[in-house]
Amino acid sequence: MFSSKLTFATLAILIVFTASRYAGPSNHASQELSAPTSLFWGKNNGISYLTVTRNHNIPQFCTSSWAVASTTVLSDRFKVLRNSSWPDYNISPQVALSCISGVQGCTTEGDPVSVYQYIYQNGITDETCASYQARDFSNGIACDRLAVCKNCLPNGKCDIPNRYFIYNITGFAVAKGVTQMVNALQSGPIVCRIGVTSQFQNYQNGILTPTAGAQVLFTSYVSIVGYGASATGTNYWIGRNSWGTVWGDAGFFNLVSGNDALGVEDYCVYPTPNKTITVVTTNNQGEEKRSYVDIADLHKLEEEPIQGYLRAKPVTEETLSAVPASWVWSDVKGKNYLSWVRNQNIPQYCEASWAFAATSSLTDRFNILIFNDTFPQFTISPQVLLNCGVGNCTGGDPTAVYNYARMNGIPDDTCQQYVGDFSETCNSAQVCQACVSPAPANDTENSVCNPTTPAHLFKVGNYGNLAGVTKMKQEIYNNGPITCGIYASKAFAAYTGGIFKEISRSTTISNFVSVVGWGIEKSTNTEYWVGRNSWGTSWGEYGYFKMQMYRDNLGIETDCTWAIPSF
Numbered sequence: 001m002f003s004s005k006l007t008f009a010t011l012a013i014l015i016v017f018t019a020s021r022y023a024g025p026s027n028h029a030s031q032e033l034s035a036p037t038s039l040f041w042g043k044n045n046g047i048s049y050l051t052v053t054r055n056h057n058i059p060q061f062c063t064s065s066w067a068v069a070s071t072t073v074l075s076d077r078f079k080v081l082r083n084s085s086w087p088d089y090n091i092s093p094q095v096a097l098s099c100i101s102g103v104q105g106c107t108t109e110g111d112p113v114s115v116y117q118y119i120y121q122n123g124i125t126d127e128t129c130a131s132y133q134a135r136d137f138s139n140g141i142a143c144d145r146l147a148v149c150k151n152c153l154p155n156g157k158c159d160i161p162n163r164y165f166i167y168n169i170t171g172f173a174v175a176k177g178v179t180q181m182v183n184a185l186q187s188g189p190i191v192c193r194i195g196v197t198s199q200f201q202n203y204q205n206g207i208l209t210p211t212a213g214a215q216v217l218f219t220s221y222v223s224i225v226g227y228g229a230s231a232t233g234t235n236y237w238i239g240r241n242s243w244g245t246v247w248g249d250a251g252f253f254n255l256v257s258g259n260d261a262l263g264v265e266d267y268c269v270y271p272t273p274n275k276t277i278t279v280v281t282t283n284n285q286g287e288e289k290r291s292y293v294d295i296a297d298l299h300k301l302e303e304e305p306i307q308g309y310l311r312a313k314p315v316t317e318e319t320l321s322a323v324p325a326s327w328v329w330s331d332v333k334g335k336n337y338l339s340w341v342r343n344q345n346i347p348q349y350c351e352a353s354w355a356f357a358a359t360s361s362l363t364d365r366f367n368i369l370i371f372n373d374t375f376p377q378f379t380i381s382p383q384v385l386l387n388c389g390v391g392n393c394t395g396g397d398p399t400a401v402y403n404y405a406r407m408n409g410i411p412d413d414t415c416q417q418y419v420g421d422f423s424e425t426c427n428s429a430q431v432c433q434a435c436v437s438p439a440p441a442n443d444t445e446n447s448v449c450n451p452t453t454p455a456h457l458f459k460v461g462n463y464g465n466l467a468g469v470t471k472m473k474q475e476i477y478n479n480g481p482i483t484c485g486i487y488a489s490k491a492f493a494a495y496t497g498g499i500f501k502e503i504s505r506s507t508t509i510s511n512f513v514s515v516v517g518w519g520i521e522k523s524t525n526t527e528y529w530v531g532r533n534s535w536g537t538s539w540g541e542y543g544y545f546k547m548q549m550y551r552d553n554l555g556i557e558t559d560c561t562w563a564i565p566s567f
């Protein structure tokens with residue numbers, strides 16, 4: 001396999017090359033539109049608008065590119081609408097697989113138009129409500145009352161959360177041919193049909209020029225996320241597949257444009273996100289209420305930037321004057337470095353916060369210290385740690401995660417989909433798997449899944465423990481989020497927003513979180529931590545919380561772990 005740094009860099013280098021070297025005429029320039037000669041939503045004015053890359057063939061084989069590409073394009077378009085600001089929305093393809101009836105599903109490739117029609121009529125939820133399981137209504141995940149949004153509890157039962165979000169679109173359109181595609185791409189990525197040949201299946205990098213007359217093995221859907229021209233004048237599309245990071249150039253590809261290569265210019269679809277989000281709340285009597293919120297008003301982790309240095313409580317350490325009064329990695333000079341919020345308790349309850357907090361802090365730190373929030377977005381896999389006995393569904397230790405990462409490295413989520421189970425020892429397929437056709441015939445059958453070599457292993461150099469406000473602030477500011485243990489009280493489980501306070505009588509650590517920064521509430525001069533939990537977007541402030549600082553609320557200042565990323 002190829003070296004990790006090289007593959008991550010190849011596409012970006014091509015783009016830079018294009019921008020500075022391209023001069024001659026192109027197919028694009030000959031059209032009557034003032035579109036730029038190159039565009040890439042993974043690096044548009046230095047900013048990535050692309051959400052996380054997926055693998056639709058784990059944990060089962062499933063012909064769901066129609067659902068996965070369509071929902072990923074909608075997630076990206078929400079990210080464009082929100083100027084790439086925190087947080088990403090990850091629209092759920094599983095809802096489309098379960099709830100769009102007819103022949104479409106894991107055994108028959110469907111149509112993006114049906115996905116957008118479904119969303120336009122019903123709205124759709126995110127990955128933390130309905131996580132991807134690569135099964136459809138016919139082989140395991142029916143469109144029952146929990147199909148749209150569920151959360152599972154310690155007693156093993158699952159229910160609809162008291163509050164969750166529905167995302168909607170205002171419409172969608174079809175594009176065909178270079179002019180329409182380039183036009184459509186100005187507002188965000190598009191989903192396009194593609195004829196898969198063996199050459200495409202074996203693609204690794206560079207600009208793919210299909211061999212004439214090659215046999216199309218099957219039809220699939222991909223995202224087109226930009227276009228460009230090489231130094232020698234070859235025009236190409238930039239595409240993203242959903243076959244994981246082991247395929248192609250970290251999951252991406254370049255395909256020659258202008259001559260309908262692989263039929264990619266025949267049929268593309270793209271939605272327009274609705275900026276009004278529906279909030280569904282259910283009261284104790286089980287009555288459902290819907291309210292509406294504009295996405296610009298929904299998310300806020302920090303007060304307005306503070307001038308000067310205010311402090312709720314004087315701190316004697318001189319060094320602390322070097323850190324700002326507020327600092328949250330969701331917005332550092334307008335850039336969000338935080339990975340997406342996850343839900344450890346779907347598809348089933350699993351107390352794996354130790355794995356989620358440790359891997360998501362580490363993912364953030366790769367973004368901050370190594371990639372500077374460039375594409376492609378990846379997620380370090382918590383499931384591999386459960387598969388390999390680092391901990392289990394009743395608990396584990398972030399220090400053990402970082403030790404495992406130092407010894408072995410951890411692949412990304414496209415090697416192992418989170419399923420919420422565990423084993424004592426792992427084989428190579430449990431580290432990285434590729435499932436092969438056919439899709440399971442029913443809910444008791446499973447795909448054959450073979451081991452494959454991960455494209456990247458995310459490693460850790462040094463790691464260690466720390467405690468106390470000063471050390472926490474310094475470590476977060478210098479290197480990124482840290483992983484801290486807390487006692488998850490009943491009040492914390494019921495938290496819906498604001499600055500949480502509870503001096504815990506228990507010293508038992510029962511949950512791990514990422515502490516991603518701190519802020520200050522000006523009206524009361526209260527300093528607080530900002531943390532990310534792994535209980536989905538329906539908990540707290542879109543999965544995050546604020547906790548009063550200096551009082552060791554729930555023990556958050558007692559038991560923290562840090563790790564330095566390395567390749």
Ligand SMILES: *[C@@H]1O[C@H](CO)[C@@H](O)[C@H](O)[C@H]1NC(C)=O
Nearest residue numbers: 080081082083085295296297
């Ligand atoms: C995105 O940026 C535009 C232009 O600067 C602004 O009008 C809009 O409010 C921003 N949207 C969000 C959600 O921040």
Ligand SMILES: *[C@@H]1O[C@H](CO)[C@@H](O)[C@H](O)[C@H]1NC(C)=O
Nearest residue numbers: 120121122123166168169278
């Ligand atoms: C989604 O938007 C469409 C068009 O505005 C509307 O008819 C539909 O009721 C919306 N669905 C939800 C769940 O908000």
Ligand SMILES: *[C@@H]1O[C@H](CO)[C@@H](O)[C@H](O)[C@H]1NC(C)=O
Nearest residue numbers: 168169170274275276278292
């Ligand atoms: C967006 O969604 C809101 C709430 O469902 C709805 O009232 C509005 O009509 C939608 N906007 C468009 C343009 O469809």
Ligand SMILES: *[C@@H]1O[C@H](CO)[C@@H](O)[C@H](O)[C@H]1NC(C)=O
Nearest residue numbers: 045046047333335371372373
């Ligand atoms: C990270 O990217 C931003 C632009 O988005 C740039 O201003 C900054 O210098 C970059 N940082 C590093 C360390 O390259």
Ligand SMILES: *[C@@H]1O[C@H](CO)[C@@H](O)[C@H](O)[C@H]1NC(C)=O
Nearest residue numbers: 390391392393394395396422
């Ligand atoms: C989970 O791991 C802990 C600590 O190693 C162990 O005591 C416990 O028995 C394990 N639980 C299960 C269900 O295997």
Ligand SMILES: *[C@@H]1O[C@H](CO)[C@@H](O)[C@H](O)[C@H]1NC(C)=O
Nearest residue numbers: 139440441442443444445446
């Ligand atoms: C599931 O499918 C397999 C393979 O076709 C078959 O052997 C098995 O009997 C089926 N199980 C059920 C419960 O239908």
